[in-house]
Amino acid sequence: DAGVTQSPTHLIKTRGQHVTLRCSPISGHKSVSWYQQVLGQGPQFIFQYYEKEERGRGNFPDRFSARQFPNYSSELNVNALLLGDSALYLCASSEHNEKLFFGSGTQLSVL
Amino acid sequence: RKEVEQDPGPFNVPEGATVAFNCTYSNSASQSFFWYRQDCRKEPKLLMSVYSSGNEDGRFTAQLNRASQYISLLIRDSKLSDSATYLCAVNPNYNQGGKLIFGQGTELSVKP
Numbered sequence: 721d722a723g724v725t726q727s728p729t730h731l732i733k734t735r736g737q738h739v740t741l742r743c744s745p746i747s748g749h750k751s752v753s754w755y756q757q758v759l760g761q762g763p764q765f766i767f768q769y770y771e772k773e774e775r776g777r778g779n780f781p782d783r784f785s786a787r788q789f790p791n792y793s794s795e796l797n798v799n800a801l802l803l804g805d806s807a808l809y810l811c812a813s814s815e816h817n818e819k820l821f822f823g824s825g826t827q828l829s830v831l
Numbered sequence: 832r833k834e835v836e837q838d839p840g841p842f843n844v845p846e847g848a849t850v851a852f853n854c855t856y857s858n859s860a861s862q863s864f865f866w867y868r869q870d871c872r873k874e875p876k877l878l879m880s881v882y883s884s885g886n887e888d889g890r891f892t893a894q895l896n897r898a899s900q901y902i903s904l905l906i907r908d909s910k911l912s913d914s915a916t917y918l919c920a921v922n923p924n925y926n927q928g929g930k931l932i933f934g935q936g937t938e939l940s941v942k943p
Contacts, residue, residue, distance in 0.1 A: 753929035762918050762933030776930045822874040
């Protein structure tokens, strides 16, 4: 079975642009969470979706948004990119409200 | 005060050594606790869950101390392949299971 898949793996954008990151959870997992990890820090929670509904939001500005589709895949959108948005964006899926399994992430660089 | 705190290290230990990491959390109502391992520029991978009774998986032992609000990870007989960053993670609310609060991570380097 495939694990959590994310695309793209790497992305380079310039300030002010927007970006869409994609995630497909492990088959059968209905919960998807998004995390941002900057170098030297642990992952920081951005959003959780379960059964297409937002279940949680971290302390991120409104430039960050997400959604979950009927097949449980998810997109994370970031508008008006800032240099500080450069980070590894991780998607995680879980079957129930327990163990998270992470994808390999999208490395976003904002120039 | 950070919600979850770890000593960032690095911990430099020789092969075969025993090493222990602690992680403190501030929310006494936290429900679930985990240790993740992260290799450089890779995704975090679940190492083990942490239960009140403590749990062991081979050379790894995890313990939870609710009274003092910390979790620990003990690695015995360290291998070169154990070199990585170890992240502790806390779920503050079982009803919001996808939300984990991570510590900064502790870097471990095992030397020959």
